[in-house]
């Protein structure tokens with residue numbers, strides 16, 4: 372496996388590194404609210420963001436996750452991993468570089484299944500960073516298991532009528548359209564009951580019951596919508612893909628998103644580790660620097676090792692996507708998703724602790740990181756679901772032992788090899804006796 376990049380791309384990464392630290396981190400400080408990077412009403416922030424986006428475009432680093440047909444660079448996932456690691460340090464990074472979720476996945480679905488009119492109206496502005504979108508799959512009564520979804524649509528003349536509720540539809544209040552997963556074929560097997568619809572956000576009948584605040588948002592500034600579809604009418608071509616293909620499309624869009632989140636968390640962990648190192652050599656206790664105490668050394672060493680293992684896991688997932696047949700990376704992506712929240716939790720916890728009381732305040736980036744951890748372990752499917760998938764993929768190829776003890780049982784194996792080598796050992800014994 373080769374995770375190295377050529378000198379020319381390294382220059383791009385160096386540019387990104389300086390740009391993110393100098394200019395994108397500035398956006399985090401100037402406009403720090405949880406979802407401000409999506410706030411279409413904040414004209415000051417949008418204007419400044421546009422200027423930074425123009426610099427990114429000039430460097431040819433805009434929306435790099437896109438394939439060349441969609442105007443991307445086709446860099447592949449290893450390069451994307453290295454880029455995301457840099458921009459993941461910040462909240463604004465993904466918007467400034469044109470690769471924020473859920474717009475990335477929505478753009479891919481729209482590109483594959485949208486009509487020419489839908490693409491002109493929504494895809495191009497989305498790719499240009501002029502509008503935002505929402506993905507509505509989770510429902511109030513069910514999330515991790517899409518088979519429990521009940522929001523449904525039926526045909527009336529040349530329209531689909533949608534009725535039901537969706538929950539935690541991030542960023543609806545800033546969106547121009549929603550991609551929603553809705554039951555259209557209840558008679559089909561569970562994974563073929565749903566379809567995807569593209570619905571303009573201002574369609575009559577969509578009710579934003581409330582914008583729920585995550586624990587990392589200000590409580591009066593929620594941006595995850597609880598939506599009600601009250602007999603919402605859309606034309607027949609609002610369906611993306613064929614009837615019953617919703618689950619397939621959802622799987623396709625979530626794979627990329629998961630690994631890109633994981634790549635960004637590498638950058639967050641590195642930032643927390645950097646903070647630990649600075650703190651360890653800056654703060655004194657018992658006549659010595661924090662870093663001279665063994666407990667602190669242990670915390671630093673564990674964090675650095677866990678981060679390196681996690682980084683390599685993510686890079687391996689990226690390399691597998693780039694080089695192996697489609698689907699081969701599934702297990703690596705699931706592992707990265709599970710490891711992401713754990714490693715992040717452990718490193719940020721240590722960083723908070725080393726910063727003492729300061730670490731528990733909103734006066735360092737650690738507060739935002741800490742409150743984002745539960746989000747990461749639940750969003751895009753909870754940890755447990757991915758653990759089950761990992762185990763299932765491994766168990767599928769496991770072979771049961773055909774005798775009483777495990778195949779690694781030492782007495783059984785010893786008896787086997789003794790039987791196999793019996794005559795050879797006897798022969799050696801005879802030869803040795805003669806010699």
Ligand SMILES: Cc1cc2nc3c(=O)[nH]c(=O)nc-3n(C[C@H](O)[C@H](O)[C@H](O)COP(=O)(O)OP(=O)(O)OC[C@H]3O[C@@H](n4cnc5c(N)ncnc54)[C@H](O)[C@@H]3O)c2cc1C
Nearest residue numbers: 506507508509513514515539540541746750751752753755
């Ligand atoms: C920050 C954030 C952003 C989100 N954005 C969106 C969005 O834009 N659009 C959208 O549609 N949804 C979004 N979601 C919702 C997210 O997809 C769901 O929360 C997730 O799929 C889990 O569904 P749930 O919350 O209903 O939990 P449930 O399905 O009720 O699961 C609850 C818990 O049960 C356990 N569990 C569930 N299934 C299993 C299993 N098979 N085996 C073992 N244990 C299990 C897990 O511990 C799980 O956390 C977002 C969530 C977060 C936190």
